Amino acid sequence: MMFITLEGPEGSGKTSHLPHLVEYLREQGHVVFPTREPGGTSISEQIRDVLHDMKNAEMHPRTETLLYQSARAQIVEQVIKPRLADKEIVISDRYYDSTIAYQGYGHQQNLDEIRALVKYATGGLTPDLTILLDLEVEVGLKRKTQNEVEWNRMDAYTVEFHRRVRAGYLEMVKQEPKRWVVVNSDQPWEAAQAELKRVVMERLKGEG
Numbered sequence: 001m002m003f004i005t006l007e008g009p010e011g012s013g014k015t016s017h018l019p020h021l022v023e024y025l026r027e028q029g030h031v032v033f034p035t036r037e038p039g040g041t042s043i044s045e046q047i048r049d050v051l052h053d054m055k056n057a058e059m060h061p062r063t064e065t066l067l068y069q070s071a072r073a074q075i076v077e078q079v080i081k082p083r084l085a086d087k088e089i090v091i092s093d094r095y096y097d098s099t100i101a102y103q104g105y106g107h108q109q110n111l112d113e114i115r116a117l118v119k120y121a122t123g124g125l126t127p128d129l130t131i132l133l134d135l136e137v138e139v140g141l142k143r144k145t146q147n148e149v150e151w152n153r154m155d156a157y158t159v160e161f162h163r164r165v166r167a168g169y170l171e172m173v174k175q176e177p178k179r180w181v182v183v184n185s186d187q188p189w190e191a192a193q194a195e196l197k198r199v200v201m202e203r204l205k206g207e208g
């Protein structure tokens with residue numbers, strides 16, 4: 001059983017890396033359950049639509065923060081905890097560190113209050129390993145526009161907002177160096193994927 005989360009600023013490639021990592025771990029004989037946030041349950045996907053809809057430009061940061069926690073509480077109870085109880089490896093594309101990075105550092109809200117909220121939403125469930133796919137904000141946003149991937153309400157925040165998000169992630173790595181591993185995402189995709197696999201396999205060996 002292991003709970004792994006992938007984090008990163010926009011365009012960091014988490015979503016393209018995840019299926020390949022999952023396939024590889026399954027080949028190694030592990031039972032792996034991939035999921036994503038916000039989303040991963042019917043209720044949470046409906047909340048995701050509200051959060052990301054470009055029509056909702058007037059959404060207040062506190063509304064945004066609470067909606068992410070609602071989506072999260074549901075996936076934790078409905079999906080993540082039961083799978084971990086069945087000894088599976090759960091890998092989530094984003095988890096509560098995204099709230100600390102985006103709603104905390106990005107929107108410059110009180111970090112202690114944000115941490116209390118995520119604790120409430122998750123019931124205190126913390127990942128065993130969190131991988132930051134890191135790259136410069138400008139490079140990530142450019143990747144997103146060039147690849148014409150879904151452009152959502154969050155992407156439309158200012159470059160300064162996204163810079164604070166990335167700086168927030170790097171600060172979180174410093175605060176909890178045992179849980180976090182940084183993988184440079186500004187390198188050829190195959191090289192980043194190989195590093196990702198190596199990091200996860202090493203951690204799994206350590207647990208076994």
Ligand code: TMP
Nearest residue numbers: 037038068094095098099102103154155
């Ligand atoms: P993604 O599918 O590209 O990862 O989009 C998710 C967006 O939601 C991304 O802009 C980050 C944002 N987000 C938050 O702001 N807070 C959160 O707690 C989560 C899970 C995501």
